[in-house]
Amino acid sequence: MVVDQDKLVYPTSLLDTDLYKFTMQQAVLQHFPGVEGTYKFTHRDKNVYFTRECFDHFKRSVALFSNVALTKDERAWLEQRCSYFTPQYLDYLEAYRFKPEQVHIDFVPVPEDVEKNARDDPTARGRLHIDAVGPWEETILWEVPLMACLSEIYFTTADTDWDYEGQAEAAYEKAVTLLKAGCVFSEFGTRRRRSFRTQRIVMDAILKAAKDHPGSGGVNGTSNMYYAKEFDVPPVGTIAHEWYMGVGAMRGYEHANAIALELWEKTYPNVLQIALTDTFSTEAFYKDFVANPHFAQKWTGLRQDSGDPYVFAPRAKEIYEQLGVDYKKKVIIFSDALNVEKALKLKKQCDELGFKCSFGIGTSLSNDFRKKSSGGKEKSKALNMVIKLSSVDGKPTVKISDEITKNTGDPDTVRLVKKVFQIPITDQDRTV
Template structure:
C-alpha cells in the first residue's frame, strides 16, 4: 500500500475542499490525467494502480492527525474537521484503463467536494508505482538534500517543500523533508504535505489551486473568473490563505481584474509559470500604480525551481518585496531518475448533477502548459483578447 496515511496529501486540497463544501456543495466535476512526458507505462500498470486506489478506501484520519490540523489549520471550522474524520475515499470515483501501447487513462468523476482529494495521492501513487515496476532505486537522497538545504540557507532564501505529487516515493520525500529542516533551520518554512509536516514538527504550507479559477471561469465566464474566484475565496477564508495564483488565464489578464481591495487584502501572489523576472516587474509596477508598498507583499515562486533559478530570482528581487520559494520535484525526485511529467486537471464542471457539463480550461503563462479542450481554449483566448 503506497498511501498509508489520510493526511499524506497537500494542504491546498483540503483548503479548496473546505471552500467547495461551503459554497458549491452540489457541484459535480471530472478530472483527467495528462501525461505530458508521454511516458509508456508497463503492462499491468492499470491493474496495479486500481488495486492501490481500492486500498485507499481503508484510510481514515487518526486522532493525532486531527489534533495537528486543528492546531495548525486554524482556518478550518470544527464541522469540517469532524467531516474529515468521517471521510472515506471511494475508488468507484476513479476510472483507470491502459491500452496495448502502454498509454494510461485516468478519469475522476463525482461531487467536487469529494473528488477534489484524489489529485495529489493519485499522482503520488502513479509516480511511485512507475518506479517500483521499473525496479528503479534512488541514489544520494540525503547527500543531495543536505547540499541543497545548506546552499538555500547560505543565500538566505525562505522556502517550502512542495514535492508530493511527483515524488520518487513517500520514503524519499520523508527523508528529504528531514534533511531540509535540519540543515536550513529558519529558512525552511514547511512542507505542503500535512502528514510530513506533522511528523517533522513543521508548518503545512499551501495556496489556492488553479482548479478554483477554472471552475469559476467555466460557469461564470472568463472575464469574471478571477474576480468571482477571489471574492469567493475571501468569503470563505476572510483573509487567511492569502496567496493567489495569477496565471490560470494569464497574468496579464489577472492584473486587469485584480482590484485595489483584493490587492490590499491578499498577502501576495504565486508565480507558477512564465518568466519570473517579467513577473517581478509586472508585480512591482502593479503595486506602485496602486500605491501599495511592495515590501509588505510576497511572491511565492513555484515553477521548475532549482538552485540556480532561485539565486537568479533572489538577486533580481533585491529585497523590493518578500520572495519565497515552493520547490517540488527538485527536492522529492532528484535521485538519479527522470521524473514523470504529468498533471491531473479539472476538465469538466457542472453546478449540479442534473445540469450539463461545461469545459474547464487553463491557459498559463507558457503555451505548452495550456490544458483542456482546444476549442474551448480558443474561445477563452478570444474572450480575453489574447493572441
C-alpha cells in the same frame, strides 16, 4: 503510503496530501456543494510508457484507498495547526472516505504491443487513461495521492534503474546552498515524488540543514500535511488553479479571477491570501486586480507558476505601484519547476527590486535521481504528469498558462476564453 509484498502502493493517512486540497475542499463545500467535478490525467512525455504490470498494480492499489480515514489524533492536530478549518468541515473530513468507484483507469497498449497486452504480458507498454468523476467536494482529494501512488508504482515496476544512495546528502547540500543565500523555501514535492520514503528523506535533510545553518534563510515548512505533522513544521499552501478554473466555468470567465478571490475571502477572510495569477494568464489576472484595488491592498502577495519567472517581479512591482500599494510589504512565491540555480537568480532579482520572496520547491527535491546503470552520470527522469479539473457541473474547465504551449482543457473552450481575455490564438489552438 506503504508498499506491500505485492508492490501495491496506497496511503496510510488522509493527511498524505497537500494542504491546498483541504483548503479548496472547504471552499467548494461552502460555495459549490453537490456540483459534479471531473478530473483527468495527462502524461506529457510522449516517449515514456507505462507497463501492463504498472497498470495492474496501480488499479489494485486504488481499490485500497477506501480504507483511509482521518484519525482522532490527526483531527486534533488540524484543529491546533489550521484554525481556519471550521468544526463542520472537520466533521466532514472525519467522515470522508475515498470512493474507488469514482476513478476509472484504462490501459491502452502501443500498437506494437497489442498482442502482448492481449496475453496479459506484464511487459506490454502503453498509456494510461485516468479520470475521477463525482461530487466536486469528493473528487477534489483524488489528484495528489493518485499521482504520488502512480509515480511510486512506476518506479518500483517499470523503471527500477535507481536507488536511494546519496539522496539525503544531495537534499542537504541543496538546502545549505539556499539557506546561505538567504532563501526562504518550502518543500512542495508530494505529487511527483519518487516515493513516500524519498519525501521523508528530503524533509529530514532540509530541516537538519536549517538547524545546522541558522541565518537569514529558512525552511517555511511543507505542503504535505502528513510530514508537517510528523516533523512539527507549518503546513504550507493556499489555492491551486482548479479553484479559478471551476469558478470560471460556473460563474463566467470575464471576471473569473475577481470572483474567485471574492469567494475565497468569504471562506478565508483573513488568512491564506496568496493569489495565484496564471490560470487564464497573468495579464488577464491583473485586469481584475487593478479594477479591484482591495485585493492588492489586503492580500499578502502573489504566486508565480508558469511563463518567464524573471519578468514576474518587475511586472508585479509596476502593478502595485500603479495602485499606490507598497510592494515591499508584499511577497512573491515562486513555484514553477524550481531548482537551486533558478531560485538563487530569482532571489537576487527580488533583493535588487526590494521584493520579499519565497520558493516552493517540488520535483527538484523529491524526485532528483540518477540511473544506477550510468554510474550516476545520467538523470533518472521524473514522470511529467498532471491531473487537472476537466469539468464542473458538466461545463468544461480550462487553464491558459503563461507558458504558451501549455493550454489545458477543451479546445473550443480554450479558444473561447482566449477571445474573452484578448489572448492571441496560436496555430496550435487552431489545429486541436
